[in-house]
Amino acid sequence: MAQLSRRTAVVSLAAAAAGLAVPAARAATPPVTPLPQAHAHNDYLHTRPLLDALDQGFTSVEADVFLVDGELLVAHEPAQLDPTRTLRRLYLDPLLDRVRAHHGSVYPRYRRPVQLLIDIKADGVAAYEELHRQLRPYRRMLTTVTDDRVHPGAVTPVISGDRAARTPMEAQPVRYACYDGRFDDLTAPAPTPASFIPLVSGNWTQFFGWTGDGPFPAAERARLRTLVDTAHAQGRRVRFWATPDRPGPAREAVWTELLAAGVDHLNTDDLAGLRRFLTARAR
Template identity: 50%
Template sequence: MITPRRVLAALLAAVAATSLATAPASAHERGVRPLPRAHSHNDYEHPRPLHDALDQGFTSVEADIHLVDGQLLVAHDLADTRPDRTLESLYLEPLRKRVLANHGVGVYRQRTSFDARFPAGKASTEFQLLIDVKGDANSTYAALEKRLYDPRYSFLFSLYAFGHVQKRAVTAVISGGRPKDVLLGQKFRLAFYDGRVKDQNDLGIGSDHRLTPLVSDSWSGLFTWTGEGPFPAGERAKLHEIVKSAHAAGQRVRFWATPDADGPARDALWKELVAAGVDHLNTDDLPGLANFLRAR
């Protein structure tokens, strides 16, 4: 159980950690301009989990976790888990080192490039760690909470406390097996909820953004267009309405299962997503999306 004492310890750790003297960020890290729309789908399947995405400027990465003998192991399927590939080793520890190297400023030292979603002169520096829970939602989330509240890592994560959100370098969002009732009942937490667009029985568009800052759904479950030929007018209007409604509620939008094969069809679909204001473009092709976004 996460007690008020542990919350206080997490807050004190945040102050202490950001004041530590640490090695400066490398020249390469300083030179990477973050891309506010870039989301690395199944990030752990890349040769260098997290680091390959950071090298390309991605501001959102996805890690699937399984609770195995008390450890949070990262893999898509349980059969592929390995004891050395833990959430801590692949994500929490590298993020900790990165933020401390930037003196607590964030995962990136540079600000994000201008984006139409933000007022002139402002930019988002938020980094999202999307954690897809596999297996039992409640027990896995309980184990995840212990990691998030560990003073070694707690200073990293955006905090919800008694109705208020304090943004920090990393925002942890729970997807997959989401313990909705547990999260709804918490007065303080270091994790948030990934809602759904089409499921009316879930927390979706219009729900409290302090709990559900992100709404996601399958592109193929909502749309038929895959980038070939003209975008049907009705589907374009539907896409824009989804994004408009989510943004009005203070929420971000992501679609998975978008076409991801290099070529004109993918570029056409990505252009429509950007034009509609979709916040996270989902890809396994890190250089492909980075080049597309920087070219724009």
């Protein structure tokens, strides 16, 4: 260590003598704390898809995909399609790099799966069949379901969007993805196993009129807790989209109620805002 310090000093003195700027020593960046409730809605719209969310500790990210000429392209609308923005390039390959670097997990020493919510925008059956083909080479890092037995991996893909994808998925004896259900699935006459539907999602505005201003109506609070408790009793997680996401007290009021009710994933486009909220709540 002393030898290294002397060498550093010599280099610094030489640089100073030559009139060169000597860069200041950089402090080590502390590892990010993973946030189990943080879900990045439309993650691909951020400057660095996936990576910005991981830098903030998010444990669930959402990618919309279209099947175009045999490839799965990530975009919100057809007009935004770009052949360089593939699911493999933006999500699967970077996740695999992280899992390899961290010896089997996306975050160092974090042994829970990170969720990759894949929203199929069109051509549900064909898009899912191509997705299954693309997931197979990554299966060592993925949660795998074999005859309804779940083998957790570092990453759990969950398929949402075009509901036609459900039929081919249910017919498979081996899957590398699960399915994003709806709240109707909780009351189906023959409930689908949680191994197939581990997550149920719904539009907040279709269930609740409250948007964070004023007190949460008691009847709506009771409805929220009944939905969450029912899902949890069946071994499923809960997510709502279209919750208020404009920074301010109303958004924080809704997030507070969601956490109090046990909602598993808080949906946001504001990565830093949700991280600040969850970190402050954990103190």
